[in-house]
Amino acid sequence: MTLDVAPPSQVGSAGGVRPPGGAAMRRPSWLGQHMGTGIVLAVGGYALGHYLGNVIASGYTYVGTAAENDVAIVLALVLAVVGWLLGVGALNYPLAKLAGREPAARPDADHWTKYFRFSVEHKTVGLQYLIAVLVFLFTGGLLAMSIRTELLSPTNHIIGPGTYISIVGEHGTIMMMMASSLVVGPLGNWLVPLMIGARRMAFPRVEAFSFWLFSAGYFVILTALPLGGFPTGWTGYAPLQTQADVGMDSYLVGFSVIGLGMILAGFNLLVTIINYRAPGMTWGRLPVFVWSILATSALLTLATPTLAVACVFGILDRTVGTSFYVAAHGGSSYLWENLFWFFGHPEVYIMALPGFGIVGEMLPVFTRKPLFAYRVAAAGMIGVALLSFFVWQHHLFQSGINPDMRPLFMLTTELISIPTGFIYLVGLGTLYKAKIRFEVPMLFALAMYFNFLIGGVTGVFLSDVPVDVTVHGSFFVLAHFHYTIMGGLVFAFFGGVYYWTPKITGKSLNKTLAKAHFWAMFVFFNLTFFPMFLIGLLGQPRRVFEYAQGLQTLNDFSSVSAFCLGASFIIFVVNFVWSIFIAPQEAPANPWGSLGLEWQTATPVPRHNFDRIPVVMADPYHYSEPDPPPVADLAPTSFAEMAAAGADGGGASRGGDR
Amino acid sequence: MSQVRVPADSGYVATPEELAYEARAAENALFTASRVMIGIFAFAFAALAFAYFYLRSTNSAGLWRPHDVTAPVATGTAIMALVLASTGLLAFGLRQFRRNDTLDWDVAGWTAVASGLLALGLQCWELTDLPFSPSTGGYTSVFIGWAVMDIILLVSGVYWAETLLARHARVRKAATEDSRSAGFASAHFRVNVESCTYFWGFIAFVSVFFWVFFYIAG
Structure with a gap:
């Protein structure tokens, strides 16, 4: 018997049925x-x-x-x-x-051109995102190289001040856009359905739509440069925003477009995680990476609308003559600052949490120990997400807010270090007395902990009003957030790429080149950014292309290190291209010996992920236990029988009577 | 156990139990999605409300609301009334839909869409015929921000309702021909209709809330 199992939304489809008789004609791929x-x-x-x-x-x-x-x-x-x-x-x-x-969901043609098309297959979208974020990253990186080149000398200039600030703004904006989607886009979309035992995303077209918005945002923000750039840096502060030339329009439209893409990506992941978990995938068995994506998605869907609205207000100010941010006409530049940072600080955790999720996933694998205090890690992520909505005013300590408000926001900012500390302690507890396998992903994970510790501790400094008043707007702040975002998220991302590439591509990356990439990136990252703490403490302000003569040695040291850091990414690109396309080597099915559900299905992953919807029996962290429970039954006889055996729960196991 | 082979290009074999599980997941996803959507719009409109109260309280240069300018109350009230009418009609339609009276739902739904479109048209027209300049002060700026956001909200609501009604018109015949499909589809469709109506409840709340502040309290 053959039944129509088109998803319910496709019942009554007007398309998708192949005409009887004869093979379907194949169109040339360029059509x-x-x-x-x-x-x-x-x-x-x-x-x-x-x-x-x-x-x-x-x-x-x-x-x-x-x-x-x-x-x-x-x-x-x-x-x-x-x-x-x-x-x-x-x-x-x-x-x-x-x-x-309701057009039928046609599967992608098994051809490389699918990566240049609107695909509703989550693994294709994940890879599209991967390439896109790397393009973002390398574009922003090239701009960073030009910034460091200009700062080689305090007085001899290669570019003018206007161009310099435009490049700084473009670098910051592109990097922030990239970092917001760096993990959620590629790894979130590719891995989450596999990790929760689902065959699909909840809204595949929304997922694909978010990617094409994300890529559109890249081109929009790039148009700022030929349009004259924008002088505000990535924060877009008014009243400079209102006074700036038309390059500012690219910033506002670009951030709106990317923001919409971020909202949709978070929305889709949130709904998928809540509803598409396999039978038995209870909240207590959810992989910690999925917990981090859940928390991040909640932030994306709730915080980003504020940014989009703030950008729309800015566009209205610049086009139809409203005065949201024009104090002389009844507006206020502080309105932008409040709206922007109400998004902007959760944005910090949008960038940090997925990194913790990745390393949390890798630590048990490479220590062969269960994840220490799993529930505390999940609670810490949710705690960070909640608290992140209550700290935004610390960005305004030096911007004329009521001084009486400062202690309150100093307190909330310091409070957020508690759940962050939980997550850290989970990592340390897992590492404690472990026999660590120093594979490349693990090296990146350990480096992430090292870097983020420096970024986090200096963040606690900055949350204190007296310190913030002293170093606000200096290179100290710049070093701090580069340690958290690049030192934390980007290191974790590359760890994740090395960890999951064998699963995603079925190919192994060259270990020697990977280790060279890691050590070059780790050493030169620290040599680039640690001196910036000193440069900041010695008084060099951000976004200014001239500085005191006495700071040239430190700046030159930082610049040369930055060039080497940039070169380290070339090792990665060479390794990736060589190992995947030029001299590919088949990877073992589960090279790290992971218990994660994503590693239990075939490689390459079948179109629908699992032949049977798996029934999850336990969380994937029972390493080195004498009699570990099976993680999942990949060929369950029936959900009801499994439920009787203790595998109840999962996304669709409730609400059936609605 | 019995297995069901799905169409060839779907590429996998699914058991009836799996199909039921995925269908239920899809229904739950719609339910969750509508609530999350409300959350997204709620935060967007919270930003607007923040702008309203922030600029009103700071009253920069004494220009929050110079000369007590007010947006056209009659137009604003008409827009709000039309939105309430749309919401009421959809709620009534949903009640009838639950009683399997889909004709009532059709009629109420299309009327609600027409009413929503009229509200949308009025909101656009109001923007072209304002008795003040956008740069007059804080109030006028926030009002224009509200109008733009209300247009986006109404477009979302009308689009959702219209697509449901259009699909219903198209699939009604097919659904009755295949009882199993009809079973899954009607359950899924019912959740979709409920979620859309719920979303319109949110639109109505937003409309009344901001109507009070822009047209009444000022």
Whole structure:
């Protein structure tokens, strides 16, 4: 008997049924909708928007006098994004729905061109994200190299101050956008369904849509440079934001677009984790990486709307003449600061928590010990996520807030170090008396703990008002957040890439090159950023391209180290290209001996992840136990029998009577 | 145990138990998604409310609301009333839908969509015919921010309701022909309709809340 098992949302599909008889004709891969058509329509959209903006705003007084037209630029960027989404096919489904159609989910063709198309397969989207975040990372990295080149000399300049601050702003914004999605995008989308025993994401099209928005945001933010850049740095502070040239429009539209992508990515992961857990995958058995993605997704969905709204206000100020951030007309620049940091501080944890999730997943594997205090780790992540909404004002300690408010936010900021400490102690407890296998992913995990400790402790310094008043806006702050974001998240990300690449690609990365990458990255990261604490304490402000002569030695040391740090990424790229494409070597099915559910399915992972929906029997951290329980039954006879045997729970095991 | 082979291009074999499990997961996902969506919009509108009260309390340059400017109360009230009408109609339709009276739901739903579209049109028209300049003060800025966000919210709500009604019209025949599909689909569809109506409840709450502050309390 054959039944139609199209997902319920596809019942009544008007498409997707292959005509009877005869083989389906295969179209050439360059036909149809893909990134190429996206680029064409994006360029067309940009031109159309620019034209319309000029027509609409040609009578505006300021357009005539200032020779700039924000309306034209904003409309051009928005229509370019719409054109991009139309071109890649991201809007096909939403438009078809208006006519009541539910297009069938056609599986991707097994061809490399699928990575340039709108795919609803979570593993394809994960890899698309992986390449995209690396492009973000290397673009931001190149900009960082130019910053460090300019800072080689305090007085001899390669670029002017305006260009310098534009590059600093572009670097910061691109890196922040990248870091927000660095783990959630590639690893979250690729791994979460596998880790929770699901065959799919809850909303595959939303997942794909979030990726194409993310990639559109990259191009939008890059347009800031040819448009003259923006002078505000990544924080976009008003009133400079309102006064800036049209490059600021790219910042505001770009952050809105990326923000929308972040909201959708978090939304989809949140719903998937809550509802698509396999039978037996109770909250107490959820892998710690999934806990971290859950907490991060909650932050993405709730904090990012504030950023999007703040950006919309900024766009309105610059295009239709509202005065949200213009004090002389009844607005307030502090409004931007509050809205921005209400997003901005949770954003810090959006970047930190997935890193902890990755290393939390790897430590038990490489120590062959159960994860110490698993529940404390989960509670710590949720605690950090909750508290992160109550600390944003510490970014305004030096910005004219009521001084009476400072102690309160100093306290909340210091409080957040408690759940963060929980997560840290879980790691230390797992490492305690362990026989550590120093494989490359483990090296990155240990380096992450080392770096984040420095970033975290200096963060506690900065939460104290007296210290913050002293070093605010200096290189000390810059060093602190590079230690947390790059030292924490980026190290954890690369650890995760080395750890899961054998699963994702079925190929092994070269160990020698991987170790060379690690040591170069670890050593030169610290040599680059540790001197910046000293530079900051000695008084060098951020975002200024001239500095005191006496600080040149430290700056040069930092710059040369930064160049070496940049070069370390070349080792990674060479290794990746060599090991995956040029001289691929098949990886063992489970090279690290992990108990994680994602390692139990076949490699390469089948299209629907699991032949049978697995029934989860235990958490995946029972290493070195004399009689460990099985993690999951991959060929269960029936869910009901398994439930009777103690595997009850899971995403769909409730609410059936609704 | 019996197994069911799914269409060839789906690439996997599923048991009825698995199908039921995934169908239930899809229903639960819709339920959760509607609540999370409300959370997303709630935080967005909380940012707007923060802007309102922040600028009102700081009253920079004494320009929160110079000359007591007010947005057109009649238009604003009409928009709010239309949104309430849409919500009421959808709630009524849902009640009938639960009683398997889908014709009532159809009629109420399409009327709600029309009412929502009218509210949307009025909201857009109001922006083109304001009795003040956007830069007059804090109030006028926040009002324009509200109008833009309300348009986004209404578009979301109307789109959701319209797509449900359009799909219902298209699949009604197919659903009755395949009882099993109809079973899964109707359960899924019912959750979708309930979630959409719930979301409209949120839209109504937002409309009334900001109507009070923009048109009444000022």
